Amino acid sequence: MRAWRERFDLQTSEVAEWMDVSPSVLTDYERGRRRSPGVQFVRRFAEALIALDLEKYRGRHVRELVGVLGLTRAVLAIGEYVYPVTAQDVCDAVKGEFVASEDRADVPVYGFTVIDSIQAILTMSGYDYLLLFGRSLNRVVAFTKVGSGRSPLVAIRVFPIKAHPVVVLHGPEHVDRVAIRIAEAERVPLILSKVGSVKELIEAFQSLGKMP
Structure with a gap:
């Protein structure tokens, strides 16, 4: 919930006020001090984000999010x-190894996105990459069907992205040296996954973050 609130550039107090709940209640959910909120609370929370975004930012964050989610093929x-x-938890879950920036293994991760790299090359524009990476603060972005791993890292290097995610590559036996150098230069934790299939990769991501 905190990741979504921050993605919409909103303060706890204003979201809580719109929902007509105490800010401390929302903070407790964000920090895991309360059990998972119910469906009705989450729905109300989502409504607050959308309404406040329309009020404060004329729906800018909603449009950006729709742009990312609209990349259905990729x-x-x-x-x-x-x-x-x-x-590090991500690395363990996907049976991976760090190939760059292992010293940032303790960076927090609040969500995941799995990308078909071939479809990304065929269908995603430069603006799509900006939307994807620009809204990927504290997320892991995994690329499947990867040849050498160079293209995703070149995209990170080329586009003026402030928030670099954790990157997982699935498919190659070895990662391109240029990709590793870019990841080190940009301080991007780069992980090579050894799970057998894309289905297993997705299931590994889904298994994380469910327990305090």
Whole structure:
């Protein structure tokens, strides 16, 4: 919930006021001090984000999010975590190994996006990449059907992105040296996954962040 609120550039107090709840209640949910909120609370929370975005930003964040979610051919799975995990947790879950920026293994991760790299190349524009990476603060972005891993890292290098995600590559036996150098230069934790299939990869991401 915190990740979504921050994605919409909103303060806890204003979201809580719109929902007519105490800010401390919302903070407790965000920090895992309360059990997972019910469906009605989450629906009300989502309504607050949309309404406040329309009021404060003329719907800018909603339009950006729709742009990302509209990349249906390239996006295989997307999800948010109830509780944050670390890049190291991600690495363990996907049976991976760090190939760059392992010193940032403790960076928090609040959600995941799994991308079909071939469809991304065929269908995603430069603006689509900006939307994807620009809204990927504290997320893991996994690329499947990867040849060498160079293209996703070049995209990160080329576009003026302030918030670099954790990147997982699935498919190659070895990662391109240029990709590794870019990841090190940009301080991007880069993980090579060894799980057998894309289905297993998605299931590994979905299994994370469910328990405090």
